[in-house]
Amino acid sequence: MIYADYNGSAPICKDVREYLIKRLSEGPFANPNAIHYMGSKVLMAMENARSVCAKVLGADFKQVIFNSGATEGLSQAFHSVLHKNPKKEIIISGIEHSAVVNCAKYYQQDFGCTVKIVKTQANGIIDLEDFKAQLTDDTAVVCIMAANNETGVIQPYQEVSRICNDNQVPYICDTTQFIGKTLFNFKTSGADYAVMSGHKIGAMTGTGILLAKDPTTLKPIIIGGGQERGYRGGTQNYLGYETLAVALNYFEKHLDNIEAINSKRISFEKELKKRFPDVVIIGEDSPRLASTTYVSYPGIHGQAVQIELESQDIFVTTSSACSDNEPVTSKVLKSMNVTDDIGRGVVRISIGLCSDPAMYDTILDALTKTYEKLAKIKSY
Numbered sequence: 027m028i029y030a031d032y033n034g035s036a037p038i039c040k041d042v043r044e045y046l047i048k049r050l051s052e053g054p055f056a057n058p059n060a061i062h063y064m065g066s067k068v069l070m071a072m073e074n075a076r077s078v079c080a081k082v083l084g085a086d087f088k089q090v091i092f093n094s095g096a097t098e099g100l101s102q103a104f105h106s107v108l109h110k111n112p113k114k115e116i117i118i119s120g121i122e123h124s125a126v127v128n129c130a131k132y133y134q135q136d137f138g139c140t141v142k143i144v145k146t147q148a149n150g151i152i153d154l155e156d157f158k159a160q161l162t163d164d165t166a167v168v169c170i171m172a173a174n175n176e177t178g179v180i181q182p183y184q185e186v187s188r189i190c191n192d193n194q195v196p197y198i199c200d201t202t203q204f205i206g207k208t209l210f211n212f213k214t215s216g217a218d219y220a221v222m223s224g225h226k227i228g229a230m231t232g233t234g235i236l237l238a239k240d241p242t243t244l245k246p247i248i249i250g251g252g253q254e255r256g257y258r259g260g261t262q263n264y265l266g267y268e269t270l271a272v273a274l275n276y277f278e279k280h281l282d283n284i285e286a287i288n289s290k291r292i293s294f295e296k297e298l299k300k301r302f303p304d305v306v307i308i309g310e311d312s313p314r315l316a317s318t319t320y321v322s323y324p325g326i327h328g329q330a331v332q333i334e335l336e337s338q339d340i341f342v343t344t345s346s347a348c349s350d351n352e353p354v355t356s357k358v359l360k361s362m363n364v365t366d367d368i369g370r371g372v373v374r375i376s377i378g379l380c381s382d383p384a385m386y387d388t389i390l391d392a393l394t395k396t397y398e399k400l401a402k403i404k405s406y
């Protein structure tokens with residue numbers, strides 16, 4: 027079996043599995059906010075996890091707020107910035123995840139904000155000139171991702187940070203797909219807020235981190251009993267947060283694998299294009315995450331390819347939404363001006379930093395069989 031949907035969710039990584047087996051059998055278990063001995067032991071382990079996460083992410087200990095994941099982090103960052111803010115403009119890009127798009131829409135519908143969308147170039151990278159042109163004195167917040175979940179294309183987030191800092195506009199950087207796949211340093215990113223989800227990096231699902239340059243700017247969205255220094259109420263999921271530290275350490279230990287995965291992915295894509303000259307690799311010439319390929323064979327539905335690969339025990343995904351059983355081009359691809367014949371055909375192959383690069387050989391064989399079969403009965 028080959029699982030190639032890491033951008034959707036990564037399996038629990040080896041070190042986390044081993045850690046949890048030991049941790050669950052040995053304890054300790056207690057409320058980390060309790061002042062008895064057991065509580066303080068749990069608290070120490072959780073705060074140690076916070077230090078490890080801070081170190082790997084290039085942040086200060088106090089800038090790390092544990093939560094349930096990126097969606098929550100993004101929601102809290104938006105809330106913190108827009109709460110009682112007289113400025114009313116929100117700038118996002120056309121390739122943002124729905125966790126960002128729907129936040130922006132919420133503030134548009136219920137708080138009278140205006141949402142401006144930055145254009146995307148055909149190569150999948152946001153248009154920085156358009157971004158600069160959209161900033162005004164009324165811009166309250168900018169939210170632009172570091173790497174796209176569909177295409178894997180890396181965005182000029184440091185440049186966006188610099189422009190935001192120059193204009194004194196808060197910048198929320200959606201680093202959900204970036205962290206755990208390539209090096210990220212919160213300090214040098216220049217962003218005011220960044221987010222991550224544990225399930226994208228091999229930690230437990232339902233865990234995550236909101237990084238805040240100045241945590242005093244945070245407003246809680248879960249009020250509760252003052253946990254996380256008042257920034258996020260509710261008894262902490264300390265076991266889950268410990269797994270974040272283990273997974274981030276695991277990632278750091280395996281950073282050297284990036285190069286091997288990257289070069290194997292590039293030769294996989296080259297060979298695929300050689301065998302099928304009609305094949306299109308989305309964002310081919312742009313800087314991309316080492317482990318993501320978004321590929322289309324125009325005329326062959328992505329869903330058909332996905333099902334065919336699944337029958338060969340290979341799990342990939344297609345992100346084109348389906349309406350009335352008619353696959354449509356995703357919003358991300360539309361914003362890159364990708365035509366429907368290409369957009370309907372995409373499948374996303376995303377593996378992990380610790381996956382065996384040789385799995386690209388198996389995927390290549392399976393995809394070759396699949397395309398040869400489906401090309402005979404092209405569906406559109």
Ligand SMILES: Cc1ncc(COP(=O)(O)O)c(C=O)c1O
Binds near residue numbers: 095125174
């Ligand atoms: C770029 C991006 N942002 C935000 C999210 C939301 O993450 P979660 O569902 O883990 O909260 C995702 C999830 O796929 C994502 O890819």
